Amino acid sequence: MKETKSLTYIYFLLCMCMIIAVILPTQQWDDTDRTPALAKKGIDWDNLKAIPVQKEGRVMPFDSFARVLLTQISGKSSVKVNGKKISAAQWLAETIFAGTTEDYKIFLIENPRVMEAIKVEYKADRDRYSYKVLKTQIDLINQYAAQAARVEQEKRSIFQNQIIHLSNNVFQYQSLINSLSFWKKRRDLAGIDTFYTTIVSELNAVRVENPNMSPKYRQIIQSIITYPYEKQVGVSVARFMHHLYFAGEIFAKFNKMKLSQKIMDITKSLENKNIQKMYSESFTMVPPPQRLINFLETVKKSGGEDELPRDMEKEFKIYISNYLNGKVIKKVAKHKYKLTQQGEKVLEDVDQEWKAPWYVFLSTLSNPDDTRRDSLSSLNMIHYGFSNNSISDINNGIKGVKDFNNKMLSDKTTKKVSLEVSYNRYDLFFWCVVLYLASAIFCLISWLGWAKRPLFFVSLFFLIVAFICHSWGITLRMIIKERPPVSTLYESIVFASWVGVGIAMIMEYFSRASKSISLFTGAISGYILMAIAGKYAMDGDNMAVLVAVLDSNFWLSTHVTSMVIGYSACLVAGAIGHIYVLMHLMPNTNQKQAKEVGKLVYGTLCFGTIIAFLGTILGGLWADQSWGRFWGWDPKENGAMLIVLWSVILLHARLGGYIRDWGLALGAVFGNIVVAAAWWGVNLLSVGLHNYGFTQGLFNKLAIFTVAELLFIAFGMVLWYKKQGGKSTKTPKAATA
Template identity: 35%
Template sequence: MKYKNQFLLSILFIVFGLLVIFVPNKKIAKPEAEHQTQPRSSIDHLQMFGRVAVLDEGRIKPLDTYARNVLLQFSGKRTFETKPAINWLAKVLFTPWNTYEDKIFLINSPEIPMALNIKTDPHRRYSFSQIEQGLAKLRQLAVAAEAIEQKERNIVENEILRVYHNLNLYLQLRSTFSFTIPHPDFTVQETAAKTSLDFSESKSDFSFLDIALKADLLNEETQDLEKKKSDIWSASEKEFMRLLRNLYQWSLNSSRGGLALIPPVYPADEAWNTPWEVARQSFSNQDIRHELGLIQNMANAYLYEQQLEFNIAAKAFNLATQTRLSKSQKKATTKIPFELFYNQSQLFFYAWIFYLLAFFLFLLSLIWPRPLMHTIGFCVLVIAFIPHLMALILRAIIMTRPPVTNLYETFIFVGFITVLLGIVTELFHRKWLGIVVGSICGLIFLSIADKFSAEGDTLRMLVAVLNSNFWLGTHVVSITIGYSGCCVAGIMGHVYILQALSKPKDTELLNSTHRYILGILGFGLTMSFLGTMLGGIWADQSWGRFWGWDPKENGALLIVLWTAIVFHAKVARMIRPLGVAVGASLGLVVVMWAWFGVNLLSIGLHSYGFTSGLAVNLFIYAVLEVLFLSVSVILLRRKNIFL
């Protein structure tokens, strides 16, 4: 029993230690409570609006995804006031004046609010109205930070640029639909003028679009006016001229940014347009007028809280834009339902929960060892694996490419393979080894991935050199499977050490774990070698050399060399099973170095992953690992188990 407790505590120490290292101040994503709170506006069901397609970062995606990414980018949170991101986005687009006081801008460095003369907020989140008075100063700081070379910028300078960029985007979003919002510039008071323009007499407040749609009538009414002196113009004629002047002014001064919601006017173009762009350039196009009109309908329904009308307008807008899409764009929009399902189902969250459950079942089994516990534990691991697998498949479908293209995706993919290896191990081993390893790996890698997902859209388009499904599918997939094999062997190495510490006499158990370490390490070596060499072949295909001692290539080679050293040292009888376990455990450090350590050097051809803040974590992990292994080896020496 004493040993068991020791074992249990040690495992807890490793798992939670790693979690603390990799997930500071951040909880795993929670599924959004869409209907939990009292709606403040009757327009709370925005699923139809979330389906609207938008071109962002080179990809056609649903507005729902866009809203999630932007809110995460602004506030570091996935919901705002417990409502989904799309509700927040709709508020910014349709009723921007209601968002001035919303504390959505996360500013991590306290130096920035101080410089802007804003009272620091304990939650580090600020509203537009708070920042507005310091906007000029922020712009100044951003210009200064921009002048510094990217490599040389410190955390605060990067944060200034991030906040400034976010504010700019907010301002652009705010004015995206400004053409639909009634404005004093377009008020019509004169009854005669209203009649001439075919407006109902009861309404006086109009939007840019309302008046722009009457531009023909306005032209007719004003074409002879230049011949008359302005002091003899009638009240209606003065109103017409004011409206025309304001139309002109607005189309000159309106923002060019915002959401690219309108598909290209000419099918040969690929770039989508913002509503303001088409309002300026293609207003004579009947389809465009119709689509802008539908946006206006949405805006009116939103303003007057008419849920049904809003949904109908959103659906009509979707259908209208759909008819103008090219074949490839249509194909891209067919994936929107998958993406919406992916967004809403929170598959990784459920996988994470079940991995945690599987691990707790293992801990429970230490106190209460029953065969049934093992069966349940195994089933829970498999149940956790299903959403993980589904999420990967969905991502591959959405992007039509293998699901490993950026650092974020490598974490979820390595997590997936390690769990798969755990399941396969358990099918043969049947003594919890696979469940322990699978659940620990699933937990750790999904947690790290969650941290990375805060960087914005994780479904990104690829730069030219990576844009090859064949090589992504072979080199990248096999090298990440190699990482996975070495990670599993590394975790098994730790399990071996803990088993040796707690049950030094149980040679059968130790031998069995030892054999699995060798098997999985061999698998890791094979896949890492294959991946490294396929990488060489890809490099030969696209850069003209098989091997160039590039940092990332070297990293992969280090994994291969390290694993080969462990195997040869075993054959040469330089190490015993404990040595193999320690070697496999150290292999984890080598894998971490190859995986993202080399990206920290910011040199070479592969430095495309995001890595800031990781260096310290990686270093702490390496130190802790060496410390743990050294202490264990010393303790085991006393139990007559040698390296």
């Protein structure tokens, strides 16, 4: 009888959770991947998102690149157009390839004074504006920004910071629009028209004078002549530059040095004047031949003496047959190769850095053999597709660019990029938030006494699923970044949340007497921390590269990780402390239960103390290794010490008999304030050596949190006093009194 009943419950509950999962407030989390692409149906967005590009010192998929840019400009990773959401990748593609995003409202202005200063229409204190609107005010924006930039960074006001940020964003956007501007229709170029007529007539003369010229040149001349200057105005910058370049080459070939020189001069001045305005380097997406470089370097290192590694043999075949025709490497013995002189030169000359299309365009003008032209032609195809509404061209172009980049890059890089695409797509941490909340809610309902067992299991199920998502998300990040789990503030929150849930699950397993209290603690702290992390995820590239001093996987994995575990354990202790207090409000709580929960607080606190102490010392050792002193009273160090001090105080006070379960529980709640202060609070000071974790604008939130916790402690004290006065079994002294 009971089984069937519980099955019905489970079914009913599953339905309910689905509803909850849908209703949940999701604004702060980006859900662009769950909205279908709008305008251009049929575009292969998945392929586009997976194109490797370079930004902020690392290779990332186009998708991440777009998110980083868009969140930097608009504070969100999606754009709302006519009430519908567009993903960052789509926005970026439209911006770069079609230039149709000028009226999307993306520029976030968070200060009414900025709006007033740059004379845009005021609607709300925090609003987004389109480029179309800001375009007319650019001079004003830049003027204010230049003024603000003269002030030292620490002394800038909110207004000054905002205006600089805005000006940078507008510049960034302009340079994005210009990424492929060499294919834009050319505007009239004053002073060249008469000369261009000369070029055409002279070319004609050359053709007549040299009837035996090669068909290649004949063809070029033909194509230039059929575009007289008037028609040239409608032609793209790229084609115009090509024409100029080839005309120059032909004049040089047929001994018309003066003309050739003049064309060169004109090209130079064009580059200096007109092109500089259109030149853009913000979209670095043409990779260096990394695979080739790696290969040649391995060969060079072996110097014909070592045997090449087996997997290199495979690479070797690819390059010899397809790419380099055996000119750069010679065989010395079986499996042994050496670079030829030409090979050394290739290694020296090859561009080792990522380049923007503009750079590639200019440098391939004179070098038709450069393989990077393939990438340009694929980009052109996308560009053409967007302007002519041809989906198949867009898709072919996307595929071309992706294949080209994957061919250039090493397998390791492309694998990491594709992992990152799936990391972005599944958005595991978002689901963690949803599931943790669901788990906490079900656990709460189960306490009401109705359908206790099944509700408990549903709650447990959600918690486990969430924990798996959470673990998988962290693992993916570790693989992509090749780092231990924590190296940024954002990651510290994600990891602390994971540890908290882990601790809670272990406690739930061992301490069954406390009846799902640990489970609830885990779920709720998981939810709260992940929701906070969600805010931080929006802070630009959350997988950004590390500054030199942090570049030590050993210390990152020991000191930072144990520190975060320590934070987490103390927070969990604090959370159980809350529950300890609140459970005394429930009518059906007995002393035995309360004692069990009190033990949980104590146990977690002990664990937290050990780990926080260990983390603090390891930090000291790292500091000793890299800064030369074990302890320097740096704010972050002090913060870590405060946590240890506070837990040690609690433990000794308990040992000395000054406090008991109530005191420990309330002390653990106060510990939350200490942790928050050590974790985020010290960053507010903006001093010290640990200044890679700084954030701004936290003060209010921290103050509210502190006040709330203090009120809670006061409330707990009142409750304790009342309970003690009622049926006091707390202390022997009270019992005798």
